[in-house]
Every structure is written in structure tokens, then in C-alpha cells.
Amino acid sequence: MAGKGGDVDIFQLLEEASEKKTEREQLLQSLDVKEFFEEGSIKIDTGICDGVECRLCIQVCPTNALYWGDGKVNVVEELCVFCTACVLSCIVDDCIRVRRKRPNGGIEAFSTPQQASNLLRKTNCLKRFEMVRRRLPTAEAYLERYSDSR
Ligand code: SF4
Ligand code: SF4
The missing domain is CATH 3.30.70.20 (Alpha-Beta Plaits)
Structure with missing residues (x-):
């Protein structure tokens, strides 16, 4: 999907965001951060x-x-x-x-x-x-x- 500001693929951005979240959760788990x-x-x-x-x-x-x-x-x-x-x-x-x-x-x-x-x-x-x-x-x-x- 193209946005006003150029070629913005919202699905790609959402996928990247969810990958980042999982990455973050994994990192925090390995550091034993629970709260x-x-x-x-x-x-x-x-x-x-x-x-x-x-x-x-x-x-x-x-x-x-x-x-x-x-x-x-x-x-x-x-x-x-x-x-x-x-x-x-x-x-x-x-x-x-x-x-x-x-x-x-x-x-x-x-x-x-x-x-x-x-x-x-x-x-x-x-x-x-x-x-x-x-x-x-x-x-x-x-x-x-x-x-x-x-
Ligand atoms: S504790 Fe505060 S003053 Fe000290 S390095 Fe961090 S931000 Fe700077
Ligand atoms: S000490 Fe806590 S609030 Fe400060 S940068 Fe680290 S995780 Fe963030």
C-alpha cells in the first residue's frame, strides 16, 4: 500500500513491529525481567x-x-x-x-x-x-x- 509520504507498506511495518516485540520479550526473559x-x-x-x-x-x-x-x-x-x-x-x-x-x-x-x-x-x-x-x-x-x- 502506498501512502502520501512515499511507498509505505503498512503490512510490512506491522510485521516488523511484531517481530521487534517478540525479540524484546525474548531479550527480557533472558535477563529474568518479569515485571x-x-x-x-x-x-x-x-x-x-x-x-x-x-x-x-x-x-x-x-x-x-x-x-x-x-x-x-x-x-x-x-x-x-x-x-x-x-x-x-x-x-x-x-x-x-x-x-x-x-x-x-x-x-x-x-x-x-x-x-x-x-x-x-x-x-x-x-x-x-x-x-x-x-x-x-x-x-x-x-x-x-x-x-x-x-
Ligand atoms: S545518572 Fe543522570 S547524570 Fe548520571 S549519567 Fe545518567 S543521566 Fe547523566
Ligand atoms: S533503568 Fe529502567 S527505565 Fe531506565 S532505561 Fe533502564 S529499563 Fe528503562
């Missing part, structure tokens, strides 16, 4: 980055999506799982900006370690709450469990 976000974006402001001295983000990235080249931090977007580990470690506020979409459609955006750690805390609290709720579904069961252990 990741499918949709998101990452931007690095190389103008304020202090990478010559720092490069912490490259060290902490679990998928090797970041690398040093041409005198700056670069990102391989296909490998980024929007985990925010790089934002948490960055020494310059607003240098790395990560936006991601949760499966329920919620959008989250981070550009400072404080924002990323607040969200991690909130996520962990919700996970703990859910775990307790599964094991002790009623207030009575909760009180019985914890009054017994004292």
Missing part, C-alpha cells in the same frame, strides 16, 4: 547530564537499555521497560524523564528520585495490603491472627 511496562517513553536531557563523571544510570539499568557513546548517555528504547531505576539513581533532577502506562490505563511520570521512590513505596504498600487481604479477608480474621501472636 515491566509495555507502554511508555524515556527522555534524557544530555544538556544537563553529568555523565562524564557519573554514568550511574547505565550501571543500574536491568536491561542494558542505556549505554555510553558519542560522549553522552544513549538509550535503546526497545529494551527499556520503564522501571525507573535510572531515575532513582540519577544525580541531576529532571535529567531523565520516564512516562509509563499501567495496564489499568493510569499514566505515571517521573523525573526525580523522590517521585520514583514515592511511587515504589506506594506500590509496595498496595502489594502488602493485597497480600494481607488475601490471607485475612475480614477484620475479625486479622484481629484473631494478631491477638493470638501477642
